[in-house]
Amino acid sequence: xxxxxxxxxxxxxxxxxxxxxxxxxxxxxxxxxxxxxxxxxxxxxxxxxxxxxxxxxxxxxxxxxxxxxxxxxxxxxxxxxxxxxxxxxxxxxxxxxxxxxxxxxxxxxxxxxxxxxxxxxxxxxxxxxxxxxxxxxxxxxxxxxxxxxxxxxxxxxxxxxxxxxxxxxxxxxxxxxxxxxxxxxxxxxxxxxxxxxxxxxxxxxxxxxxxxxxxxxxxxxxxxxxxxxxxxxxxxxxxxxxxxxxxxxxxxxxxxxxxxxxxxxxxxxxxxxxxxxxxxxxxxxxxxxxxxxxxxxxxxxxxxxxxxxxxxxxxxxxxxxxxxxxxxxxxxxxxxxxxxxxxxxxxxxxxx
Ligand code: ADP
Ligand code: MG
Numbered sequence: 001x002x003x004x005x006x007x008x009x010x011x012x013x014x015x016x017x018x019x020x021x022x023x024x025x026x027x028x029x030x031x032x033x034x035x036x037x038x039x040x041x042x043x044x045x046x047x048x049x050x051x052x053x054x055x056x057x058x059x060x061x062x063x064x065x066x067x068x069x070x071x072x073x074x075x076x077x078x079x080x081x082x083x084x085x086x087x088x089x090x091x092x093x094x095x096x097x098x099x100x101x102x103x104x105x106x107x108x109x110x111x112x113x114x115x116x117x118x119x120x121x122x123x124x125x126x127x128x129x130x131x132x133x134x135x136x137x138x139x140x141x142x143x144x145x146x147x148x149x150x151x152x153x154x155x156x157x158x159x160x161x162x163x164x165x166x167x168x169x170x171x172x173x174x175x176x177x178x179x180x181x182x183x184x185x186x187x188x189x190x191x192x193x194x195x196x197x198x199x200x201x202x203x204x205x206x207x208x209x210x211x212x213x214x215x216x217x218x219x220x221x222x223x224x225x226x227x228x229x230x231x232x233x234x235x236x237x238x239x240x241x242x243x244x245x246x247x248x249x250x251x252x253x254x255x256x257x258x259x260x261x262x263x264x265x266x267x268x269x270x271x272x273x274x275x276x277x278x279x280x281x282x283x284x285x286x287x288x289x290x291x292x293x294x295x296x297x298x299x300x301x302x303x304x305x306x307x308x309x310x311x312x313x314x315x316x317x318x319x320x321x322x323x324x325x326x327x328x329x330x331x332x333x334x335x336x337x338x339x340x341x342x343x344x345x346x347x348x349x350x351x352x
Pocket of ligand 2: 133134135
């Protein structure tokens with residue numbers, strides 16, 4: 001979908017070290033805990049009294065992204081978000097990342113510069129330091145693997161296993177938009193295949209496409225929870241859809257849950273595009289992926305602290321394990337919740 005006639009420099013012209021220097025030339029240090037960044041055998045981080053959290057995610061061309069509609073700059077940005085989201089889900093502050101890239105010679109230097117522009121923009125916006133990585137060639141396609149580090153007061157760490165019966169289930173933001181953005185982009189790709197001159201009009205879908213191509217991780221939530229004086233009993237990021245994440249919390253915490261269909265936060269753009277595609281919006285919120293919102297549980301006593309917050313929606317509550325996990329529909333039916341989050345090892349589903 002993207003015509004590009006700009007100059008191309010082959011990767012071999014720069015060589016590995018030249019390429020690393022070139023790509024990382026705009027890297028800045030924001031965090032006092034970064035004692036040593038790029039350029040030595042290892043980075044040195046000093047988080048003093050706090051616990052360090054570490055998380056890694058890998059994105060593989062053709063599995064996790066399609067360059068037909070994913071601009072490389074967005075891909076770089078998103079690859080960082082995917083990781084920061086996991087850090088915030090531990091109630092931690094993200095501080096550093098390392099960036100490993102494998103690219104085939106199909107990618108000129110300028111393409112990797114675009115990728116890196118997205119990475120450095122994300123780093124600047126979220127005040128995380130790029131402190132290292134690896135750069136290597138691949139025989140086919142592009143692979144990007146990012147590791148993120150963060151720091152957290154050990155007393156404030158939120159894992160998946162602390163939810164108790166009667167806790168409230170809370171989500172941030174709204175759900176399903178990224179998945180519907182992907183559906184819109186897939187449709188435009190098919191139109192483009194038939195008619196390469198077609199100009200996609202994505203304006204009506206701007207919010208959805210943005211949520212797919214330029215997701216933002218919820219950096220604000222650990223701080224918001226601290227300001228509200230709420231310590232969640234468990235937390236997870238919503239990368240595979242609400243159902244899948246509720247199941248993770250319930251299994252880890254050995255509890256059940258009820259989610260109320262009418263409470264699930266949906267943007268009006270999701271509702272209207274679901275009508276257009278003739279898909280049920282609740283199904284999309286439950287099973288679509290890549291929202292990068294947070295799902296957490298809080299004790300009932302915290303209800304007053306969170307109830308009026310526009311960032312937070314109470315979607316249900318935790319029950320005893322034997323009661324199972326259910327969606328309570330608008331018609332007051334109880335439907336068991338099943339995991340349908342997208343799975344990279346599932347060949348039948350192409351959209352991931
Ligand atoms: P080593 O031989 O120790 O693996 P490299 O030559 O791979 O070192 O990398 C040199 C330096 O550049 C190291 O500090 C490494 O962390 C950093 N680096 C390599 N690739 C990247 C990248 N894509 N992004 C950020 N830093 C990188
Ligand atoms: Mg190396």
